Every structure is written in structure tokens, then in C-alpha cells.
Amino acid sequence: MTGMVDIEKIRAEFPILDQEIHGYPLAYLDSGATAQKPQTVIDAESQFYSTINAGVHRGAHELAALSTEAYEQGRYSVAQLVGAHYGDGDDEIVVTGGATAGLNMLANAFDHASFDGIEPFALHRGDEVVVSRAEHHSVLLSFQELCRRTGAVLKALDLDDQGRIISDKAYLESVITHRTKIVAFTHVSNVTGAITNVPAIVTRAREVGAVVVLDACQSVPHLAVNFHDLDVDFAVFSAHKMYGPTGVGFMYGKRDMLEKLPPMNFGGSMVELAWMDKPAQYMAPPAKFEAGTQPVAQVVAAGVAAQWMMNIGLDNIEAHEQILVPELLKLADIEHVKILGPLSSQDRIGTVAFEIDDVHPHDVGQFIDSRGIAIRVGHHCAQPVHRHFGYYASNRVSLGIYNTSEEIQRLCSAVADVYGFFHR
């Protein structure tokens, strides 16, 4: 038992954790790449296919009604998880093919808006889009391409020596200016684990009237996140990092923003009236953004994952991780080990990237894996933040609700043996 929740009981819900790798019990420390799934989520997907699979928002038969209801229940649970509006023509959660798909959707919608001159999104030559140096490539590249196509200028918020986005007032005023139309940044870095000072950036963005996009992939699985409280205009996150299925993610948008934002995917289920000789009349959000058959079973299972997290309690999830973070940060005490990111538990999650002197991450990963411990090595799809620290790649540990002190001790003792093995 750790803190408020019984971790052993939670672990028992994850069938995948009950196995040996190279003769050791699996220690899965790569939840930042994808989290494992509790049985209830796995069952939800298969139950859907075994009992009520049918097209949603179309057809009049019984299964179509049940499947539509299950799909909307999924949207409702996800909306609840992140404090978004649901129902009564007030929906704020849009289903996407994942967080990357969501970010591309947004950038493409801003591109369409620029073509049609739809405010407040339209970009013109000389307008500025601000991201940060900590971004995952899915933010960086989506908005870099948007700038290239529209003639806007891409600017970046820099990082301090611990990898945090610099957020003091004077600095933000110097980067986010009256030319800035969009500010897109990560809530929590997938490399450093640092939690961004969202209020400071949002406050500055509001002063200049910029639209705010938040990458919440790494925050939603770890923290109690409320997009209304954060006051961002848009946010994206993926289901598979929050104990849900792959292939589906969500885009949050303030209701008035979703109403103004033009659609970027066209096809079935998003149009009210279509003609041969004049522009179509599109449906209201969220349907406007959900063209074609959606990953229905996955939305249903994602809703179950959201409900499962709420049943444990977001505060409990946060508290459990906060107990483990200081243990994880002890990695910095091991000889030849350097952490890329904040060295204190303050405003960070249990995602820790580190380097070992003169041992390439690929070799580190191989060694750690031989002890049955799964960590990620590479650039984690965030090359600029690695260059910020003077590296190309790193080793990354990222925690989930099922991780234990014992696993972290095993990790630390494996890490302590790496340098010696490669310099024997």
C-alpha cells in the first residue's frame, strides 16, 4: 500500500504486468510512450464488438441506437475527466485519431481559416506563432508547416537550465507580442517531466488576443486537469497514454472556439446539406470535426479508462506519483548519471530523462532491458529539447499508477551497474 490507494490491487487489474522478461518480473517504466491497460478497458473494447457494434449517428435500428449511446457515453466520461462541457449542444470534446492527429487537425483548420479569413485564427504574412523549445515534434512540426504555408513566423519560448519553459513576465512579453496570433505549447514535457506554468503563458496570450493550444498528452494521465480552469482555447490528448486504447485521442475546444473553427476533414456524418453546385452546410461541433466512421469501440473503451481513473481519484493518482518522484530523482546521486530536467519534485511528474557518461542510450536501454526493466531510449520525438542539453538522445523513465518503490529501486541498481559494465 502506498498513500491513499492499494497499488497491489491496482496492479492486479493489469494482466500484462504479470510476466517475466529475461527471467525477471517485468518492471514497466515506459508509460510516457504508452500506458498499460486495465482488464476493464480491454473488456470494454471486446464487449462492444461482441454485443452492440454498429454505425453511430446513423441508421434507425436498435444496435445503431445502443452503439451511439455507448459512443456518446465515452465522450461524456472523457469530458468529465478534463472538466469540459458535455451535451445540450454545448459539447467541447472532439474525437480524433490520436493527439498527433488532433494537432494536425488544428493546424490544418488554422490553415483553412487563413485561406477563408476566419478570425481569430487567420494567419497572414508577418503574423507570429509561438511554440516552445520543449515541444514534441507533433506540435513543432504541425505549426512549423502551418507557418511555412501561411507566411507566418514561428518563434520559440526558450528553456532554463533545468529544461523548464521560461515564464517570467518580462520574458513572455518579449516573445509573445501583438503580432502573436497562436501560442501552442506542452503542459508537461515528455522528456523533462516539467509542468509548464500555464497560467503565466495564458495570461500573456490573453493580453495580445492570441489563441492558446495546449498539448496535454503527458498531463492528463498524471494530474487532475481542468481545461476551463486552465482557460486554454484548445487542448489535445491521447487515450492510450491514459490507460485507454490506441488509435483514438481527443481535442478539447472552448465551445465558442469550436463553433468558429472551420472543419478540416470532409465526408460523411459532418454535413447537414450537400449540393452539387454550392458549398455544403456543416453540422454543429463536435460532429463538424468528426467526418467518416470514427473509432467507436476505442472511444467507448477510452471512456471506460477515464471513468476508471476517476474511480481511483485523480488526486490519488497524483499523490502516488509524488511519493515515487523523489525516489526516482535519486538517479542523480548515482555516479556518472545526469538528469535532463528539474532536479526537485516541485512542479514535475514522474517522467525523468537521464544520461550516463560515455554510454550511448541505445546501449543503456539494452542493459536495463536485460534486467526485465522497460525504459525508453532515443530522442522521444523531441530533438530540440535534447539539443538544449547538448545531446541527441537520452534514457527516459516514465511512471504509471501501477509502479512501485521496489521497481524504482531495481531501476536504480541496474543504472548503477551500467557504467561499470561498459567500462570493464
Add this chain to the structure above:
Amino acid sequence: MFDGMSDAELEQMYQEVILEASKSPHGKEKFSADITTAAAESDESSAGATTTLSANHEYCVSAQSHQFNPTCGDEVTVRVELSDGSNGEPVRIEKLIWDGQGCSISQASLSIMYDLVHGKTLEEAMELSRTFKQLMESRGHGLDDEQAEELLDDAIVFQGVSKYPMRIKCALLGWEGLKDSAALALTQVGK
């Protein structure tokens, strides 16, 4: 407590020869841009480009090839200088240098490749390249051909690596650079 097979396997993969070669690699010289520096971000020519160079010596052709493994960041630029065969002799690798960074497998493989092919005829080098590729595709079983294994000399230590599909590319990266740069250099013969 858990003294499984894995430790022995790990040591079989990372043999002394590999660790040694990766620490003091042969043929490595500093002549290429570094992808870890912020400066490289604004220098478009530094990464991914394949450049053809003019030869340093008469009767020689030279070229270089940049190879990159984006998943882990292994990268290498291989520069080769070939005799152009104008004197009727077979084309020979007159000079070979490389620059790069990466895991111990990629670095050691480059060093051992340098020892194997430096000064050899291009035909001999390409034969070695094919044999090494076969070894890496053997899934840990080796070549079942004593003569071929003897030819590979120190490179035979990578047999243990061939068991790990994620690492085969690391061992082959330098050889790809050699093939590519040699092919590029050959296009200049007779020009």
C-alpha cells in the same frame, strides 16, 4: 537473486573487442557537423546531405556518405578515396575515414570495418560487406561457413548482436556508408 540467462547473453553481445573498439575506434577523424549542437539546427547542409568531393590525389576519386538512424541517433559520415583504375590495376580503397557518433555497436562496427577494408580492393571490400550483412541476418546462428567467418576476422564478434533485430541497423550503418560513398566515387571515374 535473478541470475538468469540474460547476463551471459548481454556479455556475449557486448564482447571485449566491441567495447574496446568503441572506446578507441580506428579510422575516426573529426570532419563533420555535430547533430547535437543547436548550431546544427540552422545549418541545413549538416545533416542528411550526401556530398560529392573532389579527389585529393591524382588518379583518385573520392566521395562521402552520411548515414543516419533517427530512432537512436547513430550517425556517421564515411569518406572514401578510391584509385580510379586508370593504370589497369583494380580499383582500390586508398583512404577511408569516418566521423560520427552513436552506440558502442555502431562505433565498434565502423572501427572494425576500417581495419578490414582499408587498402583492400573495392571488390574485396564489397565481398566483405556482403558476408557481414549475411552474418547480421543470421539471427545469432552465424554463417556456417568457416572460410567466410575467417574472412570477417574481428567482425565475427557481431554474431551476438544479430540476435537483436533492433540493433542490426547499428552494426550495418558504417557498411552502408562505405557502399554508398564508394558507389558515389565510382560515378566520377573517367570524368
